[in-house]
Amino acid sequence: MELGLVPFKKCIFEKIKNLMNNLLVVKNIVKNYGDYTALNDVSISVPKGSIFGLLGPNGAGKTSLIRIINQITMPDSGLVTLDGEPLNQSHILQIGYLPEERGLYKSMKVGEQALYLAQLKGMSKKEAKKQLDYWFEKFDISDWWNKKVQELSKGMAQKVQFIVTVMHKPKLLIFDEPFSGFDPINANLIKDEILQLRDEGATVIFSTHRMESVEELCEHIALIDKSNKILDGKLSDIKRDFKSNTYKVALKTVEKEKVKRQISEKFEVSPTQMNVLDDELTLKIKIKNTETSNDLLNFLTSKATVSHFAEVIPNANEIFIQAVKKNTQNG
Amino acid sequence: MDKLKLIIKREFVAKVRNKTFIVMTFLSPLLMVGMIALVAILTKSSLEKKHTIAYVDASNMFAINDFKNDDKTIEYKNISATDKETAKRLTQEGEYYGLLYIPNDTKIDELAKNIQFFSEDSPNMVVLESIERTLKDKLQTLKRKELGIDVKLLENSKVNVSIKLLNYSGERTSKLINGLKMAFGIGAGYLLMMFIIIYGNMVMRSVIEEKTSRIIEVIISSVKPFQLMLGKVIGTASAGLLQFFIWSIVLSIIMVIASAIFGVEMSTNVPLHSTPEQMELVKNAMGSEIEILVTEIWKLPLGLMFFMFFFYFLGGYLLYSSIYAAIGAAVDNETDTQQFMMPVILPLMLGVYIGFSSVIGDPHGTIATVFSMIPLTSPIVMLMRIPFGVPWWQLVVSMSLLIVTFVGVIWLAAKIYRVGILMYGKKPSYKELYKWLKY
Known part of the structure; x- marks a missing residue:
């Protein structure tokens, strides 16, 4: 009897610990587009302060899942909680999302545009300006403020895009292929920024097809294939399983x-x-x-x-x- | 709400700052006036061109004075001394527009049939009519004399009828007011159609731009697609209203300037043949007519008209521009929009045509009534009917139908928009759009 109760207690304890330690919990999400099932009963838990790799082949359902987390689309069933609360409009400010399909208004000036996007996130104009000044100085791009986006190179525009994603200091950052379009030097710069943001307490969901960066950055991963989650956990544990x-x-x-x-x-x-x-x-x-x-x-x-x-x-x-x-x- | 305001502001600023917008705003009234002026000048100069016409009067019935008329554009030259063949040669070589040959015939009826006109090219209709009038006047007078009719007596026997319009309470009404009502109806309907086409397209292009620049996903991770769509539609409308406002100001300034320059000339352009008494009569009639007109205008349901104009203008624009937004969301580039434009343009065109044909002919006829109820055509058709007085129940039905459809269409458009903005690649079919509604 005694022996049987110990694992049970341990299990409960683990569950509570999990709840406390996970910033984002996705539970039994189902999403259908017409007859097509994009996500079939997918659950993931993203631990606080970690970098979480969301992997999967093209068309597996990663983007659908990310869009649900961003409240761009609604799941047919299932629940997403951020910090223990079910997702709601107020969470928009707490999430920074860099989509794979990204861009900026071409004929708008860089600074104006960044301010606009910051205000859409819910920042005040003053606060946004302060944050933007900090980031623009950090990336040494202050003289781009009055340039139009169409005058920038692709890599330059990506930098602006990165700033726009992180400037409101979100708890949860979602990067979909963040390094595409960057040269190796700038890719490293962005990688270091992501690591620093994690060290400052942000949780990062990182979706990519570049496995070497998964190896480098992610502590946890989840693998989605054909609308189903087929694998998840600590990367080191998974490696042990796969050896x-x-x-x-x-x-x-x-x-x-x-x-x-x-x-x-x-x-x-x-x-x-x-x-x-x-x-x-x-x-x-x-x-x-x-x-x-x-x-x-x-x-x-x-x-x-x-x-x-x-x-x-x-x-x-x-x-x-x-x-x-x-x-x-x-x- | 704050976000909606932000979106509206951005859309407005983006439109207004656009170079083509600025150029179009200030240039198109000038272009329009310039075009009208050009057409007017060209017509005038062609009308004022003098045509010298030689005539040979073999019948000897016409005096030189018979060919003197107030038509300044035709000058007749008598070369009756030569025979027909020589005259033909002469006029062909000389600087003549043509040769008028009046054969020798004592019977007026025969003569009237056998007058000939020779010219290099086929003659100008206006000139020809003028010549025929001149000849007819003379020959008619001769015929009347022949038949023993006293021309003076005939002239005195003429009676002019001009019906005075009264309503049943005995007040005089103006004939002009109907024209004015029509002008208001046509103007309002046409304005609405133009507004929908110009700014609906602008909304559509702006949606496509967001799709092709791929900023859309960034934006809708911060705001709801519906907010974005609504902000876009309202922001574009505000830019459009500003543009219309500037156009009307610039146009009225140009008109004031134009009438200051050409006004004098216009007032001297009173027909020459009218006697002072006639002019006085016309003036008096015009005066009282205008007086009546003014009082009638004030009796029109101006408040109602203004409100209805506002309502249908807004309702029509919002209805159509949300469809435009949905179309923009469904496709990747402007060339793909063609297949979806038909259902938008068709009811608009139908509205204007029905407005022009049946509303003006019979404002309360079946066709006009029915189409002023059907939501997609009602904004235009009803706007045209309103000055003629529309029964309350019809207004209520039409307005409620418009509101219901408007809500429904916006809901559908928002659904298509929400799915479409995230779809790239192939051009969707109607069937797929229908599927999107169920996502």
Whole structure:
């Protein structure tokens, strides 16, 4: 009896902790466009102060979900809460959204336009001016204030767009492909700004197809495919789940064929490429769940000199592809 | 509400600051007046061109004086001394407009049929009519003499009838007031149609611009699509009203200047052949007519007319411009709007045509009554009917139908707008638009 109650208590405790720690909770959202289901019972929880990667193939339903969070469209059923409250009009000020399809009024002046967009968010004109001055100075673009947007390059306009997204200090920032249109230097600048905003307490939802930036930035991810959430959690946990007990090794030996045959009698072996100095035997070896890395290492050292030994950790890209493939086969 | 105000302000400022808007505002009245002036000048100069016509009077019935008339544009030259063939050659070589040949015939009826006119090109209708009139006058006089009719007596026997209009309470009414009512109706209806087409299109273009510049999603993450649409429609209307206001001021200034310059000339343009007594008569008649007219104008339901003008103008514009906004939202660029324009332009055109044909002919006829009830045509048709007096129940039905439709159409347009602004790529069909309504 005692033993059974402990996990139960722990479970309740976890739930409460979750509620407190999640800025945004999306629960059982369903959205249909006519006969087409864009989101099918999708739930995600975005922890406070984290960067949350919202991933998925084109047309999976990411944008539909983001639009629901932004109250651009309404879900057919389900609930979205921000800071424990169901979404309402007052939350508009607390969300900053940089859509993938973005732009500015071409014939409007930069400063005027930024002020207008800030006021639409609900800031006072004075407050908006103050914030804009700060950001324009920070990005060293104060002399653009009176320029028309059509005079700016695409990258320049993107900077203005970024400022417009973050200037009202929202609790929740949603970036959809924030780095598109930026050169590497400016992309880095924006990345640093996003990290700084997170450090200052903002929560970030980050949607992209560039997996290396997911790897770099996101602590949590959710993967949506064909209107369903197929994966979510901490990125490190997911990686652990996806690891295949595979190791990449390089062995110094003169009898390559013989050693390879000996190993393949005991383990699952496939050839691989590695950066090695000498003409070594490079292999990818998969062990059984019951075996440990030491079992493998002991076996290998008995056959040859081990120069490289590393566990293969799946990267976000591989996880993405694997998960989507699996979902396609199942569905 | 604050956001709506912000949107209206931005739309207004964006329109008014636009260079084409500024140029159009100040240039088009000048262009319009310039065009009218040009047409007037050209017509005048062509009318004032002198045509010299030679005539050969073989019948000897016409005196030189018979060809003297008040028509300053035709000068007759008598070359009766030559025969027909020589005259033809002469006029062809010389600076003549043509040759009029009157054959030798003592029978007036025969003669009237056989008069000939030779010219290089086919002659001007006005000139020809003038010649025929001149000949007819003379020949008629001769015929009357032949038949023994006293021309003086005939002249005295003429009677002019001019019916005085009275209403049943015995007050004199003016004939001009009907024209004035028509002018008001046509003016108001036409103005509304122009306003809808010009500024409805502007709303549509502005929606398309937001779509193509891709700012739309940024905006509607801050405001509701309905607010944006409404702000756009109202902001554009305000810019339009300002433009109309400036146009009317500029036009009236030009008119004042024009009448100061040409006014003098106009007053001297009184027909020459009228005797002083006749002129006095005309003047008196005009005077009393104008007096009656003024009192009649004041008796018109001016307050009602003003209110109705305001109501239908606003209702019609809002109704149509929200449709325009929905069309703009449904497509990606202006060329794709064509297929959706038909249902907008058709009722507008229908309204104006019905207004011109049936309202003016019979303001309270079945067609006029029916179309002043149907919401899409009612703003124009009813505006045209109002000066003629419309029964209260018809006004109430028409207005309530307009309000109901207006709310319904705005609701539908907002739905299409809401979905359409986020749709890119292919051009939607009507079927798809219908689907959007259910999203």
